[in-house]
Amino acid sequence: MSPLLSIERLSVAIGGVTLLDDISLSLDRGQILGLVGESGSGKSLTALTVTGLLPLIGGRIASGRILFDGTDLASLGPAGLRKLRGGRIGFVMQNPMTALDPVQRIGEQIDVVSRLHLGLSGEAARARTLDLMGQLRIPEAAAVAEAYPHQLSGGMKQRIVIAMALAGEPDLIVADEPTTALDVTVQAQIIQILTGLVRERGLALLLITHDMGVVAQACDRVAVLYAGRVAEERAVDPLFERPAHPYAAALIGCIPREGMAEGSLKGIAGSVPPATQFPPGCRFHPRCPHAVDICRTERPLLRETPDGGLVACHLAERIAG
Numbered sequence: 523m524s525p526l527l528s529i530e531r532l533s534v535a536i537g538g539v540t541l542l543d544d545i546s547l548s549l550d551r552g553q554i555l556g557l558v559g560e561s562g563s564g565k566s567l568t569a570l571t572v573t574g575l576l577p578l579i580g581g582r583i584a585s586g587r588i589l590f591d592g593t594d595l596a597s598l599g600p601a602g603l604r605k606l607r608g609g610r611i612g613f614v615m616q617n618p619m620t621a622l623d624p625v626q627r628i629g630e631q632i633d634v635v636s637r638l639h640l641g642l643s644g645e646a647a648r649a650r651t652l653d654l655m656g657q658l659r660i661p662e663a664a665a666v667a668e669a670y671p672h673q674l675s676g677g678m679k680q681r682i683v684i685a686m687a688l689a690g691e692p693d694l695i696v697a698d699e700p701t702t703a704l705d706v707t708v709q710a711q712i713i714q715i716l717t718g719l720v721r722e723r724g725l726a727l728l729l730i731t732h733d734m735g736v737v738a739q740a741c742d743r744v745a746v747l748y749a750g751r752v753a754e755e756r757a758v759d760p761l762f763e764r765p766a767h768p769y770a771a772a773l774i775g776c777i778p779r780e781g782m783a784e785g786s787l788k789g790i791a792g793s794v795p796p797a798t799q800f801p802p803g804c805r806f807h808p809r810c811p812h813a814v815d816i817c818r819t820e821r822p823l824l825r826e827t828p829d830g831g832l833v834a835c836h837l838a839e840r841i842a843g
């Protein structure tokens with residue numbers, strides 16, 4: 523069976539600058555794919571592209587395509603994309619406050635999704651809203667439904683945004699940093715709720731985070747982005763045990779193996795450069811402790827790893843041992 527979501531050789535540009543470069547990812551039903559990378563690596567841009575929101579920020583797909591359940595998103599017009607988003611694709615945006623209307627009651631904001639996407643009547647929509655709020659372990663749901671966003675805590679607001687994403691009965695949830703800025707206990711609860719939904723309902727979840735702990739806890743597979751490219755894509759266990767890309771290894775903070783200088787991967791100095799300043803060759807080379815001449819001139823192509831993953835590094839075999 524073909525994957526639910528298939529991103530094929532996708533490049534995205536804004537104002538003539540290519541920000542995502544030849545990205546390929548896929549996600550099956552019942553699976554959680556983590557998307558990780560430092561700030562500026564292209565995680566949110568990937569989420570906006572998958573949810574059809576790219577035009578809103580002046581972006582366009584320069585090449586490649588996104589297939590959702592076999593349909594090319596490019597073949598859907600703005601109305602088709604709106605129907606898909608909120609319907610079969612639920613989106614939890616990076617900042618919950620931007621997703622909530624400050625002057626509308628919480629319950630109404632959730633109701634509208636099932637009214638619009640499932641065609642429910644006002645009463646049925648409210649019943650569904652309260653049911654969802656209960657599933658998300660929101661206490662006193664009826665009272666919370668009457669509240670305004672500013673009356674709720676950060677963790678509660680995030681649950682509301684997740685309820686909105688679920689209200690249209692999606693097959694795929696795209697969650698962009700759903701737990702950032704929440705305290706550790708609430709963070710764990712939200713992740714547990716999301717993973718529970720995937721396991722119980724067979725949803726697919728694209729989980730964007732910069733927190734490798736969340737990835738280890740929740741994900742089946744993980745794609746590591748660096749400067750708009752996929753550095754490594756693997757199942758979680760082999761990635762954590764034996765990362766093949768120096769950037770993935772550094773993110774995991776793994777202990778260097780035989781043949782590597784002691785401590786060489788424990789920290790990565792610097793940050794992701796802006797897209798107008800991406801270096802030639804491997805974009806990670808200015809920060810990579812293993813860089814050799816070829817890294818400065820030739821782009822490392824994605825190659826398969828023996829365990830069915832992908833890695834883009836000239837020295838991957840040597841580094842993974």
Ligand SMILES: Nc1ncnc2c1ncn2[C@@H]1O[C@H](COP(=O)(O)OP(=O)(O)OP(=O)(O)O)[C@@H](O)[C@H]1O
Nearest residue numbers: 536541560561562563564565566567568579796797
């Ligand atoms: N609207 C925009 N116009 C121009 N460039 C943008 C726009 N949005 C993002 N970018 C650029 O695209 C690149 C990727 O940004 P993106 O927001 O996807 O990063 P991210 O991985 O989500 O980072 P963070 O962890 O900070 O959320 C960055 O270089 C960013 O400056």
Ligand code: SF4
Nearest residue numbers: 804807810817835836
């Ligand atoms: S290709 Fe070279 S610079 Fe890039 S990650 Fe691999 S070793 Fe480092």
Ligand SMILES: [Mg+2]
Nearest residue numbers: 565566567616
């Ligand atoms: Mg982001």
